[in-house]
Amino acid sequence: MPKPWSVIESVSEGDYRVFHLRRDRALNPRTGTAHDFFVLESPDWVNVIPVTPDRKVVMVRQYRHGIKEYTLEIPGGIIDPEDGDPGQAALRELREETGYWSEDLRHLGTVQAQPALQNNLCHTFLALNTVRVAEPSPDSGEDLNVVTIPLEEIPGRIRADEISHGLVLAAFYWLELWNREQR
Numbered sequence: 001m002p003k004p005w006s007v008i009e010s011v012s013e014g015d016y017r018v019f020h021l022r023r024d025r026a027l028n029p030r031t032g033t034a035h036d037f038f039v040l041e042s043p044d045w046v047n048v049i050p051v052t053p054d055r056k057v058v059m060v061r062q063y064r065h066g067i068k069e070y071t072l073e074i075p076g077g078i079i080d081p082e083d084g085d086p087g088q089a090a091l092r093e094l095r096e097e098t099g100y101w102s103e104d105l106r107h108l109g110t111v112q113a114q115p116a117l118q119n120n121l122c123h124t125f126l127a128l129n130t131v132r133v134a135e136p137s138p139d140s141g142e143d144l145n146v147v148t149i150p151l152e153e154i155p156g157r158i159r160a161d162e163i164s165h166g167l168v169l170a171a172f173y174w175l176e177l178w179n180r181e182q183r
Helices: 086-098 151-159 164-183
Strands: 008-015 020-027 035-043 045-050 054-063 069-073 076-078 104-112 123-126 144-150
Touching: 008 035, 020 086, 045 086, 045 164, 054 086, 076 086, 086 104, 086 123, 104 151, 104 164, 123 164, 144 151, 151 164
Parallel strands: 045 123
Antiparallel strands: 008 020, 020 035, 045 076, 054 069, 054 144, 104 123
16 A cells, blocks of 8 residues: 655745745655645535426536637636535525526535646536526626537537536436436
8 A cells, every 4th residue: 555645844825815835845755756746725626517497408608718719617616604504505606607406406526626736626517497587796896698408419529629627527427326326
């Protein structure tokens, strides 16, 4: 069994709106050499697959500055301290980004967002019988449009690279596992 790496030094490199940057100097137990690692400390995230009674997935086309493009995604975001738990955050993000709501929310699974660089988790939820109850109210840093996609079209859109966000792909895999368990 590999031994854990000992952290020799940990230094704050900056605090930003959605993450804190930390530099760790850690000792490789195999070689005895020290290496610097940069860690983006961030609150946990949620994403939610909202499915309407007629089996359409409520999605958003959202601008992502990192790639300077719009991506096709499911609603999601950071868990705020006032949310209380990931499920409440999922329902809040669903309503804010899409104007939809569900009384039937199910936790599908949790993934490590990017363990080489980040310390947070992403919790995936399924919202069944999702209905529109309001207009979307995205925050000022979001630019998105709500679209509905028939659930059976999702695999083809993934294969066509129309859906390519890694955490969204993980969410749809959790949904596939959940569907298998329901059969």
